[in-house]
Amino acid sequence: MVRVYGMAESGNCYKVKLLLSQLKQPFEWIETDVTRGATRTSEFLARNSNGQVPTLEVSPGVFLPESNAILGYLAEDTPYWRGDALERARVLQWMFFEQYSHEPYIAVARFILLFAKKPDHPLLAEKQKRGYQALGVMEQHLSSEPFFAGAHYSIADISLYAYTHVAHEGGFDLAPYPAIRSWLERVRAQPGYVGMRG
Amino acid sequence: MVRVYGMAESGNCYKVKLLLSQLKQPFEWIETDVTRGATRTSEFLARNSNGQVPTLEVSPGVFLPESNAILGYLAEDTPYWRGDALERARVLQWMFFEQYSHEPYIAVARFILLFAKKPDHPLLAEKQKRGYQALGVMEQHLSSEPFFAGAHYSIADISLYAYTHVAHEGGFDLAPYPAIRSWLERVRAQPGYVGMRG
DSSP states (O other): EEEEEOTTTHHHHHHHHHHHHHHHOOOEEEOOOOGGTSSSHHHHHHHOOOOOOOEEEEETTTTEEEEHHHHHHTTTTTTTOOOOOOHHHHHHHHHHHHIIIIIIHHHHHHIIIIIIIIITOHHHHHHHHHHHHHHHHHHHHHHTTTTTTTOOOOOOHHHHHHHTTTTTGGTOOOOHHHHHHHHHHHHHHHHHHTHHHH | OOEEHHHHHHHHHHHHHHHHHHTOOOEEEEEEEEEGTTTSHHHHHEEEEEOOSSEEEEEEEEEEEEEHHHHHHHHSSSGGGGSHHHHHHHHHHHHHHHHIIIIHHHHHHHIIIIIOOOOOOHHHHHHHHHHHHHHHHHHHHHHSSSTTSSSSSHHHHHHHHHHTTTGGGTOOOOOOOTHHHHHHHHHHHHOOOOTOOO
């Protein structure tokens, strides 16, 4: 059974929980509180020298970090990462978009408001501006496609759902994004879906 | 023949050029100057709504953005992305590390110094601090493995080489990183290697 080192309130960690649930794959969850320094101990850094959760213990003593790499590992040869080379690369495209153009703004704005509780933080406005740019790119795509990689739900949807569905906790208003709101509903309707706090 | 929309001085774009050269795959390069707004035109945004290079034109009218997704697409079924599910996920792990923990600091510090020419930029010190953290993680890994995914050169090495080999242009000193310097030499010794400006 795989073991997940994760923090329940982290969208990056929730990605792994959601996919494992949809794969009906049993797992052990080790709650690891980033906000209390649990990823900076020498014990944890031996698992992941970059000091981040989620980290998957694939087998005893074998660790895999990076949420989207974990999704790729678990989804190999499953319907969650299907298709020819181009279809599979579309999944990568949106997972890299998520880590570069979405998470650093939407997740960080949420961190500033929800965990640091600093609504006057000097970087918040810039994070929200760039977060809205990412939402604009998503809205445009979802206006013509049901899911990020096209016709089928994939790990790209799991990756982008994780922080988009709690974007309001980062101060984002999704009212002007009807295609994103419809897509959030389509994700929630997938077999095996579990909520972040469910 | 694929077409690459790219900027010659961009490490993200160089990744694509390096892999295509190593695959001996002919390509057309369309120089696209980000610093002069060439990715913000309506014509370019129709190719990539996120307005970034590199963007690969896979076939006429079919576009794939995100440098590391392009590497994944081109490397499918080649020795540059080999192995079982875990070995392939290690390649993803380091490519996500690159886009999240490396490029936003090392490439952005380089942009501030080389293109914006603002050595007094208020964010430079923080970018350099975080960039050195990424170099520390890389140095530790390369002290025990020849390449990022383990025994074999892969697209993870291409991804991390792109900005590491020009890190000095972002003010980084690689002298205290002997394992990284040896690895840079191993990359340069690979068959089909071409330089960024070569």
